[in-house]
Amino acid sequence: MSQTMETPLAADLLVTATTIAAYLKWDERRVRHIAEMVGKGKSSIPIWSEPGVGICAMRSQLDAYFATRSQTIASSVTDR
Numbered sequence: 001m002s003q004t005m006e007t008p009l010a011a012d013l014l015v016t017a018t019t020i021a022a023y024l025k026w027d028e029r030r031v032r033h034i035a036e037m038v039g040k041g042k043s044s045i046p047i048w049s050e051p052g053v054g055i056c057a058m059r060s061q062l063d064a065y066f067a068t069r070s071q072t073i074a075s076s077v078t079d080r
Contacts, residue, residue, distance in 0.1 A: 014062075017055045020047060022061065031055060 014020045017031040024031070035042035035055045046061035 012060050014057045014059060015054060020055060020057045020062075023057075025058065060074045 012045060014023055017028045017035070020026075021028045021031045032044050032055065034043055034047045035049045036043060038048055044065075046065050047055065047057045050056045
């Protein structure tokens with residue numbers, strides 16, 4: 001039986017700037033720039049460069065990050 005089943009990790013993992021950009025509806029250049037900024041400690045967006053693999057991210061981490069950011073922004077707007 002050679003049927004390949006995708007694991008939860010494999011389903012969550014985004015590999016390549018192209019795949020991440022498509023998921024976020026961004027352009028590849030922005031994804032590459034964010035990965036570079038994360039590597040320099042200048043961004044906390046969960047996109048990283050994995051040696052030997054390339055630029056990676058996890059759908060669940062991206063979703064959580066942006067959900068938290070939108071809640072933070074909404075809170076700061078209502079506190080004014």
